[in-house]
Amino acid sequence: MTVIGGGISGLAAAGLLAREGHAVQLLEQNDTLGGRAGRWEAGGFRFDTGPSWYLMPEVIDHWFRLMGSSAAAELRLTRLDPGYRVFFEGSAQPVDVPAGRHGAVGLFDSLSPGSGESLARYLDEAEDAYGVALERFLYDDFSSLRGLAHPKVLRRAPQLAAMLAQSLHGRVSRRFSDVREQQILGYPAVFLGTTPFHAPALYQLMSHLDLTQGVLYPQGGFAALVDAMERLAREAGVHILTGARATGIVTGPAPGGPRVEGVAWTDAQGRVHRTGASVVVGAADLHHLETELLPEELRTHPEAAWNRRDPGPGAVLACLGVRGRLPQLAHHSLFFTRDWRDNFDRIRRGTAPAEATSVYVSRTSATDQAVAPPGDESLFVLVPSAAVPEWGRGGVDGAGAPEVEAVADAAVRQIATWAGIPDLADRAVVRRTFGPADFVHDVNAWRGGALGLAHTLAQSAFLRPGNASRTVDGLLYAGASVRPGIGVPMCLISAELVLKRIRGVHGPGPVGPPVVPLRGEALLGEGTSPERNGSRESGAAASEAPVSGATPPRAAAARVGAGAGSRWLT
Structure with missing residues (x-):
């Protein structure tokens, strides 16, 4: 078997198939693994350049258990409290969103007296919807x-x-x-590559994840998750090749129609190879797989179908290494404009933000001392944009395309003004930007989409592209372009849907025992207690609680990889 793509879904699928006893080769075009879950390092600062919210912990743990381990054994997880901080345009004070349902209800009562009771009912509905989704929808390929x-x-x-x-x-x-x-409850739609005005209300379930379960952080960042997945995949027998770019999916005639025979690919030196395979798993961007690696007559999704689809948002990213401390920011900080509908409309139109826009900032150094020199801060800034690769690519120290650098500069100025850090730009001694064209270059993203196909009604559940080719037997698909959708947990589930297909198992439900939503103390992992450990600063901005105990010995050696990639988000 051959897996194309070494991102989260590719590593997950390759590991599960090898654990099943299959001989598996994984081809990754870049020099490092992770796909959108990228990393970058410079001047003693380390950055995740992709996923940064560790949600749906039961789904991630389920994959590790299928691999004979657990999240508690492979990662050191920290529960963030507050889960995140929100800066509202025109408001003098930001709002800290506490970890857990009780704190969230209290927060809403403080913002609007009496609304806590409404939130409690809303979260009950969200929890029920999430439980049904886990049991009946997410682990179903809808064949x-x-x-x-x-x-x-x-x-x-x-x-x-x-x-x-x-x-x-x-x-x-x-x-x-x-x-x-409204904005606290609506912003999770952005995680789904859409807006609260276009996401179906079913995605109310997302509020169960961040308000009831809370937000976790793996020490070492998501690079540590990628490293743990790579290690388990290799231990299961996966043969991983980096610098290996797939150039074609080889097919041949069969009694029932065309079926896969292998993959053509080139190595880092440009040499041409062909690997035979009875099953090929395309764990890369679906549009790229079908339009670049298959002839037109074998595509399940012709170009006309793509013209009707929503690629989801693009993004401009900035990695900033900042001298000195930034207590004004929490581990996760969100900056929301007052007129959200206008903000989202400008993003959809592809208008560069010449005025205030919604921005996300990850200050991982609030929780993880290894990502910045002592006393300094590592910031990751995300500015949602349209999927407009015409804006170009980013660069180091302002060397990116003018449009990309201008958007990053404006975002830094806005953060400095709203959070009260007037010298933020002057204190940044390391800087790298990424633009929409980087997603095309690094992960072959269709139209430069930063996340994958948007979770609109027409691109959710059984209406989303499926996990198997309808024209080529033996060609399966995993990743953010297909079912069940966007995000690290969804990509892990898509890998499991591939495993179910190969086993001949159809219908809802995961492989093995049910995946049960975790709440409260269950989030703290096995054999640990919920007492807080010391953070890098006092106060609510960075308090944290240990989740899965001390760093396990075999995970410590690979906590943060030293490779410098240029990939991004989940």
């Missing part, structure tokens, strides 16, 4: 729709239909009049 007739689904059919017919913003705004509360 058959019989699973939709399950009693648990039928009993909730009226509620589910209402959630699909309504936008997330519509559902939230009918229950919460405070704009700040």
